[in-house]
Amino acid sequence: MAKIHYLSIPALENVSALRHAFTTRQSGLGARINGIKRPGDWNSIAEVFGIDPDRLITVNQVHGDTIVEVGEDPPAAAQLRQAQADAIITNIPGIAIGVETADCVPILLYDPGAGAIAAVHAGWKSTLKRIVQKAAIRMRDVYGSDPHEMIAAIGPAIGPECYEVDETVMGPARSEFPLWKKASSPREHGRWSLDLVCLNRFQLADTGLASKNIHALGLCTSCRSDLFYSFRAEGRTGRMLSVIMLKP
Numbered sequence: 001m002a003k004i005h006y007l008s009i010p011a012l013e014n015v016s017a018l019r020h021a022f023t024t025r026q027s028g029l030g031a032r033i034n035g036i037k038r039p040g041d042w043n044s045i046a047e048v049f050g051i052d053p054d055r056l057i058t059v060n061q062v063h064g065d066t067i068v069e070v071g072e073d074p075p076a077a078a079q080l081r082q083a084q085a086d087a088i089i090t091n092i093p094g095i096a097i098g099v100e101t102a103d104c105v106p107i108l109l110y111d112p113g114a115g116a117i118a119a120v121h122a123g124w125k126s127t128l129k130r131i132v133q134k135a136a137i138r139m140r141d142v143y144g145s146d147p148h149e150m151i152a153a154i155g156p157a158i159g160p161e162c163y164e165v166d167e168t169v170m171g172p173a174r175s176e177f178p179l180w181k182k183a184s185s186p187r188e189h190g191r192w193s194l195d196l197v198c199l200n201r202f203q204l205a206d207t208g209l210a211s212k213n214i215h216a217l218g219l220c221t222s223c224r225s226d227l228f229y230s231f232r233a234e235g236r237t238g239r240m241l242s243v244i245m246l247k248p
């Protein structure tokens with residue numbers, strides 16, 4: 001088995017009930033051929049987690065705000081992979097849930113009280129739809145999670161220095177986030193640098209997470225092309241997996 005290179009966040013690594021990983025592009029993991037996903041891409045991660053590949057759940061990400069709940073008796077992984085959604089939640093041990101990104105913001109949530117987790121894919125569209133906030137609220141509604149106790153881990157994402165947007169994105173961002181000035185800076189020709197991680201931090205704070213419980217890798221996918229795929233930097237490219245599991 002090839003060595004799997006992945007990154008982790010100490011605040012989650014220290015939780016004995018959990019496994020999580022942010023994969024990198026090293027060893028070609030997550031590479032795509034002509035933009036096409038290769039089946040069985042994440043089998044090596046399932047192996048590292050000690051689970052059957054069918055217990056590693058991803059969905060068909062569509063930049064919306066739909067959240068999939070994975071229960072005791074999950075539909076087949078193949079069926080879930082067709083589900084159009086951008087966040088997954090579960091409280092079932094031994095089921096890994098993951099999102100695939102290459103610039104968009106991946107966020108893992110853990111609620112130690114209720115024993116529940118989430119994996120969230122937040123590109124700019126889903127960020128503006130407050131998907132991470134909706135996922136945390138869904139965990140509260142479904143599992144009785146207390147957002148004040150939750151831990152959030154934000155994986156590799158495009159940094160503001162590399163993420164320039166126009167009014168199409170900035171207009172809605174201003175209306176949605178009262179603190180938008182803290183997450184952006186003007187550039188020339190009516191364009192802006194935008195900090196998507198910051199916009200997601202706002203939502204986590206709005207939901208009740210303590211700032212000490214919000215952690216980020218702080219690595220830019222575009223700057224760190226040695227570690228990550230970047231859609232902005234490369235166009236058609238591979239994906240990283242951000243994945244979390246309650247240990248069985």
Ligand SMILES: [Zn+2]
Binds near residue numbers: 158159161162223
């Ligand atoms: Zn960068």
